[in-house]
Amino acid sequence: MAMVLSEDQQLLRDSARSFCQDNAPISVMRRLRDEKSELGYDEAIWQQMIELGWPGMAIAEKYGGFEFGYTGLGLVLEETGRTLASSPLIASVLLGASLLSEAGSEEQKSGLLPQVASGKLRLAVGVDEGPHHNPSRVACTAMKQGAEYVLTGAKSFVLDGHIADKLIVAARTSGEPGSENGISLFLLEAGCQGLQIQRTQMVDSRNAANLVLDQVRISEDSLLGSEGAGFAALDAALDIARIGVASEMLGSVQEVFQRIVEYLKQREQFGVQIGAFQALQHRAAEMYSEIELCKSAVLGALRCLDDPSATAKDRARMASLAKAKLSEVSERVSNEGIQMHGGIGMTDEFDIGFFLKRARVAQQFLGDASFHRDRYATLHNF
């Protein structure tokens, strides 16, 4: 497993970086926030991302993608994290397309994945039902009635749930909440009868939604994979998304750190640059060390996703490692981002606060540090 990037990957990263810096800088995010954008991202920028092929980056060629691997997609996400550029990449591609690839039939995949790759179709995935990530705690039920399923229950924190064209929802066909057996995956149209979608405006100015499913009737063709056996595919797709989110967090963490170091060199108090104070120097040097580990954790996890010999358990271990580490370091670095800037760091006019807000949402999303440490321990049999 190479821990350096290939030439192609470096090129991709460089072009993603200049795209984000030039076309999707943090001022775009501020504008979306001020406009209380319903979408939560900029449509024109998303179209440009589609032209660059980002949605199809990790999708197989036969389904209209570029098969450039998850490492490539991770590099792109890292760059979006530097400028806090939001897009449907996380909900539609990382979660949605991955879940389709993992669970869908040949027909479902060839019908839908090309549309995701070309940006024509936006997906969202509904898993959690409470304020804390817990994918096996599905209580939402799906009852088979003839050739239909009837879904009843609720979903929370469904990223982009209010703008998706189709939603994939985890529901229980048997078993009790907490059990991995009995979870099935269903593909719903956003406008289907009985489905209520309420947008939630989050502190990071991106949007999620709460769903209420009140006797939603769908045909049995909407089942992804086999009944009651959806958890493995779900968890595999979640692992891909967890690693993708960790990549995005890595970009944000590095950006905050870079801003901190620049400020330590620029701001003067007591007649010297504040970076001359060892109290700050050592904390900066510690953060540097932690971020080096973060880079390796994320790259290691991305490589694992692209490694055909890796097992689902290998991927799960790396996903929890990366998400736990990045959640921990991103809390620390985002706090230091405010503290080391002093009063100006607390102002809305200054961008550093946006990183703090995004950090906490990204930390919680798909499991916080504590969730993933616990899962890591379980995966390592202790």
Place this chain on the structure above:
Amino acid sequence: MLALEQFRDSTRAWLEENCPPSMRTPMVPEEIVWGGRNAVFTNPESKLWLDRMAEKGWTCPTWPAEYGGGGLSSEEAKILAEELARINARIALTSFGISMLGPVLLEYGTHEQKMEHIPKIIRGEIRWCQGYSEPGSGSDLASLGTKAILEGDEYVVNGSKVWTSYADKADWIFCLVRTDFEVPKHSGISFLLFDMKSEGVSTKPIQLISGSSPFCETFFDNVRVPAANLMGRLNEGWSIAKRLLQHERTMISGFGLASGQGDRGGTTSTTASLEGAAMHYRGDKDRLTDPALRDQIAQFKIDSEAFALTSQRSSEESRQGGPNATSSMLKYYGCELNKRRYELFLKAMGSQGLGWEGDEFEAEELQVTREWLRSKANSIEGGTAEVQLNIVAKRVLGLPDMLSLASKK
């Protein structure tokens, strides 16, 4: 002893009679009374309570009666505080006049200055703001450059301040100005008091990351201030400034104290206590099932309780001498505790603690998110955490100072 018991009885009786019913319910942010010329009382009983407490001087219980204070001994003040706490009485008046300016005015002001300003602070008639920080002078406060030049019997003030909390709502400012440019920075600073309505004063609110705009940029353009408004002696303002900061820090360190029973004040809601929130948002009944979070919350509460005891010990020990350098330790610790408290609330509440607005969140959930963001300022305002630790290292531990050692070489 008998006298104190009598004092307790009469205080209890007076409070029973005079504290209006709604003033015995937990404080809500919109009803905090800051006083001032433009004071708004969203609850009329707040005004009644303020007037009754001010009449007895109990908004400032230990301040001398000759200026309208309560004139209580520290033992009596403690009893009053206990009796107020017993009925969950709200604070009648919150102000920088009480927590910051008043104590130094009593220590350094002339009789005339005390006569003019102290009664208005006690009655909540004048609201004060603090003009210390400048764009180039934050931690290095003593480098400040706002200048005041004596012309006849007036100072002419020019310059600007920044992060001035509530400057747009305040009536008067206590302001650090440079009055001598030829001497080392600490020796040319003076302490001026002036009316924010003076010609040449303007303010511009700055928005915080939490969405509210409590502080301002404050500009002085040829502001004329009567020479009699100088507090203390010319060019000796730095000692007063530092003294005031000790009072400020003692006040801010109170952020570390839990009020009432819970961790967020005496409310009975789901987010009143950390453990309550943690169990509620996990669907736990009588035991918090997440062992990691349980451990962190317990650790926080242990530190929080030990901190409360330390604050109490410190104030009892220093009752004679007033606050001292340990106020830096308390400020540092209290603020770190408050930041920890809110990070734990976020962990307890999961995605419900991360809303910004809208109907999908309860009002109090949105409130927690905003409070979490606001708490990040605690270790910056009133001198940063780093400045407090430097003071502890230098003044309490007597450790050598890098900068001055290096300059001696």
